[in-house]
Amino acid sequence: MYEQFGISEKIINLSKEVEKEVEPVFEKIQKVCEYNSLKVLKAFQNNRISDMHFNQTTGYGYGDIGRDTCERVFADIFRAEDALVRGQFISGTHALTVALFAFLRPGDTMLSITGKPYDTLDEVIGITENPSSLKSYGINFEKIDLVNNNFDYEKIEERLKKGNIKLIEIQRSKGYSTRKSIKISDLEKVIKCIREYDKEVIIMIDNCYCEFVNEREPLEVGADIIVGSLIKNLGGGIAPNGAYIAGKKNLVKLAAERLTVPGEGKEVGPSLGITKSFLQGIFMAPSVVASSLKTAVFASRMLEKLGYQVEPKYDEERADIVQNINFNDATKLIKYCQGIQMGSPIDSDSIPEPWDMPGYTDKVIMAAGTFTQGSSIELSCDGPIRPPYIAFMQGGLTYEYGKIGVLKAIQNME
Numbered sequence: 001m002y003e004q005f006g007i008s009e010k011i012i013n014l015s016k017e018v019e020k021e022v023e024p025v026f027e028k029i030q031k032v033c034e035y036n037s038l039k040v041l042k043a044f045q046n047n048r049i050s051d052m053h054f055n056q057t058t059g060y061g062y063g064d065i066g067r068d069t070c071e072r073v074f075a076d077i078f079r080a081e082d083a084l085v086r087g088q089f090i091s092g093t094h095a096l097t098v099a100l101f102a103f104l105r106p107g108d109t110m111l112s113i114t115g116k117p118y119d120t121l122d123e124v125i126g127i128t129e130n131p132s133s134l135k136s137y138g139i140n141f142e143k144i145d146l147v148n149n150n151f152d153y154e155k156i157e158e159r160l161k162k163g164n165i166k167l168i169e170i171q172r173s174k175g176y177s178t179r180k181s182i183k184i185s186d187l188e189k190v191i192k193c194i195r196e197y198d199k200e201v202i203i204m205i206d207n208c209y210c211e212f213v214n215e216r217e218p219l220e221v222g223a224d225i226i227v228g229s230l231i232k233n234l235g236g237g238i239a240p241n242g243a244y245i246a247g248k249k250n251l252v253k254l255a256a257e258r259l260t261v262p263g264e265g266k267e268v269g270p271s272l273g274i275t276k277s278f279l280q281g282i283f284m285a286p287s288v289v290a291s292s293l294k295t296a297v298f299a300s301r302m303l304e305k306l307g308y309q310v311e312p313k314y315d316e317e318r319a320d321i322v323q324n325i326n327f328n329d330a331t332k333l334i335k336y337c338q339g340i341q342m343g344s345p346i347d348s349d350s351i352p353e354p355w356d357m358p359g360y361t362d363k364v365i366m367a368a369g370t371f372t373q374g375s376s377i378e379l380s381c382d383g384p385i386r387p388p389y390i391a392f393m394q395g396g397l398t399y400e401y402g403k404i405g406v407l408k409a410i411q412n413m414e
């Protein structure tokens with residue numbers, strides 16, 4: 001069958017070798033998957049999920065039992081007091097934006113301790129001028145960069161001693177950067193440190209790409225609020241859109257009143273038939289995240305063996321589902337991404353080309369042959385066309401499809 005996909009015997013043989021080597025890593029991924037599956041199933045049973053929860057509301061969405069119970073399920077899984085899980089969030093960026101506008105007031109200061117936040121937040125924060133930014137409302141932004149892939153404890157302590165920080169943002173996944181993603185143990189350590197100086201500051205986690213990668217989640221190590229997208233890990237490839245915010249009850253209330261209306265908050269917002277997809281999505285998510293992780297581990301070792309720099313290495317502890325491949329060559333990066341597209345179920349005959357994208361300085365190539373537009377829990381790969389020509393690859397609804405995609409991409413590039 002592989003021959004019909006134009007994949008050479010040399011690459012097949014290498015993949016057999018690699019699959020033997022990565023076996024112990026796959027076993028660990030499987031254990032985490034099983035643990036998280038137990039967590040999810042427990043939450044379903046404790047909340048007595050039943051057929052009736054798949055019903056929908058329209059219009060204002062008053063009394064939507066399915067929506068409200070689905071939010072209880074999310075809250076239980078993440079050890080949150082409350083959660084907001086809505087299709088009315090159009091993206092992860094939207095949920096992050098709602099949270100920031102909900103928690104911050106004019107004169108407040110937001111501090112990022114993982115350097116500059118994700119690119120799509122530039123105009124939200126006002127790092128890039130925008131008349132609707134937080135900055136335009138008189139909200140200040142400060143950042144402390146990571147040093148050697150770790151928190152800059154000295155600078156963080158120094159800044160907290162001066163006081164007057166309303167919110168600390170921590171982005172766990174690396175975004176389009178070459179830093180490492182933040183492990184849950186490192187998150188735990190920095191939160192302990194923050195709390196020594198400030199008991200009140202809101203600790204908000206951009207949790208995109210990190211859910212279900214480990215056994216523990218940020219709220220379990222002291223964070224106040226987590227935010228993420230449902231067309232990434234937690235949607236399990238089934239949620240057609242949406243995002244979530246979970247954590248302290250008072251903060252979720254503020255976020256709900258910002259998403260909808262002060263005084264109405266979580267009480268409104270019709271589910272329009274999306275609840276079953278959210279529930280089925282989070283039910284599948286532990287396994288889909290495991291498939292994505294296996295795909296990333298397999299790709300990491302394959303490409304390392306072919307002589308490329310990869311981050312993380314196949315046997316390193318992971319905090320997210322993203323795999324960086326350093327091609328050091330524009331053509332190889334482009335060919336690899338085009339190969340990922342060729343190995344996709346949707347639009348496999350389209351050839352992605354580097355293009356100018358809003359919000360990016362360099363041209364970017366994006367491969368995503370996905371059922372859900374822009375979904376990156378499905379196998380997808382992109383990279384800005386600038387040295388050292390790094391591909392950011394993630395997703396894979398099943399390991400088998402992920403592996404085939406990676407093999408096709410390698411064949412296309414070699």
Ligand SMILES: *Cc1c(COP(=O)(O)O)cnc(C)c1O
Pocket residue numbers: 091092093094118120171172173174175206208209229
């Ligand atoms: C994807 C992502 C976002 C934004 O999510 P969108 O749904 O694409 O708007 C924010 N932060 C990180 C770290 C992400 O990976």
